[in-house]
Amino acid sequence: MRSRDVPVSVDSDSEQAFSLLADETRLAILRALAESPHEPLTFSQLREQVGVTDSGRFNYHLGKLTDLFVKKSEAGYELRLAGWNIVGAILSGAYTRGDDVGPVAVDPPCPRCNGQVEATYVDERVHVRCADCDKTILDAGIPPGVLEGYDDASFPEVAERFVLSLFSQARDGFCASCQGRMDPRLITTVEDLGPKDVCEDAQAVYSCTRCSEEHIAGIGMAYLDHPAVVSFYYDHDVDLSQPHLWGTAWRDKPVLTVVSDDPLRATVDFEVDDETLTLTIDETLEVHDVKRSPAP
Template sequence: MDDETRLTYGSLPPEAALSLLGNDVRTTILWTLSEARGGDGPPPILPFSTLKERTGLDIDSSRFNYHLQELTGTFVERVDPDTRDDAQLVSGMAGPKTDGFRLRPEGTTLIRTVRAWSIDGDGSRARVELDQECHHCDGTLIGRYENAIFAVQCDDCDYLYDYNLTPPGIVAASDGRLDRVAAFNRQQRRAFASGICPLCAGPLDSEFQEPAETGYPRSDLRSVLIRRGCAHCGNKDNLTVGEFLCADAGLIAFCHERGLDVTTTPLWELPFAATDRAVTVETTDPWTVTLQIDLAGDRLVLGVDESLAVVKRRRA
């Protein structure tokens, strides 16, 4: 859809919806409604007087109402028990309605995004040594989090195993941090591998890329990368062929039958996903690549064409 015809569910162009946020009264209203929601039950409905009181804003009712009405229909909705106006069916089924205001799904998503990228104190974390040797040089793998990026890289040969935009909450806990990061990144990569944007659920385009085109260090140790991007929201990522095929049911079953659960193992611990040592580029025009996994004395061979369809599947 062209930007000229793209509208929010509140029937506004995206830039017009964003312009509504340029006022501290309105942002305070949104935050107050979010605070009222908490984590339990349906979105709460706050009567006008209650909402105004909870914001703590020292302004008259007419000015407060003006800004509230500017948000209503896009980020906020008014629930009228007489007309049954309600954009949220599930919460309407939870019990009787009262007259008042609450966040629309757009408002909830907006505030959730702000909350997800907020943390008490400094979000950066000291480097942590992983209990995993580099698959290329047997060096030490180091995990670090800074500037909203969590990276796993070999401290000796500089090969980059993981590099992902990661909310700070994922590293807030001192215990189990690497497990949380591994689970989050695996979820993101699996969505990309499945062709679904993990941010907006839009379809993804894809292309094979020469490693040097990505800017990743040690491109000499790579054979090819798969770039997947969302034209709707701009979200994108690069996957190794092994990471892409970790969503393949046949690969999951082959590994599971031999004692390896690829749905829970950190990607950097899987040599066929973390490196291209098991990848063979057959052709580049069009692209065809083969992944060979040797496990417990057995072999699985998967071939992928330029459309990312699995065109070859063989066990030996």
């Protein structure tokens, strides 16, 4: 599984918006308003919280933020959605580097060689890899703020839950980075996806139409919340609402078989115990048919 961040161009309006934040006083204004989410602050209250004694200087900086990041009303000042997004990014650690973590041992063992799986967090990316055969299981960017408040031993589980949330949002059609539209597609040749140590089993791709971010994973991730898949595993005492990114439910990865090329149709077989669940899907990962049968 891979979550890839792709550099994108920034238009002049965006550059101008971010240039307004290139001042400590303006960032302090946004954070002060975030600390009063349910009640607007008057000019005097806001200036006092920020700690600026020069009223004219403070008014200048506040004026630069008003309309785009800050809303002014008769009751006072409060954050607009854009302002909340900036504060959220700051608190998440998106613009600051966190401490490196790991390697931390991860259960269960490697699905390829049964070796020890380890997780590391370096340069704001989590990397889960087998220490024996070097198979990459997960590679994804994670803001440092996600891991704040957790000890090192908990970080693999926290990282797993965060990555699952990214894919859940992508399956719903929204980019976690820019809120643009995510388009899903089926890839049947992994050579098109990049380094094999990352994409070896990848066949489901979610691409943002706005910022070019991509999430790439094994085909099973596309159907982690599909009702037929959830009920199938639940009938076999596996609860998919619990983290299973590299756990028992996905240790034996689903099998993808192309059954026609024009239009593209493929089957995805999930096998547990003596039963098989088969989904028939198209190039956009839409499910056209569901069938349960005894395992061959």
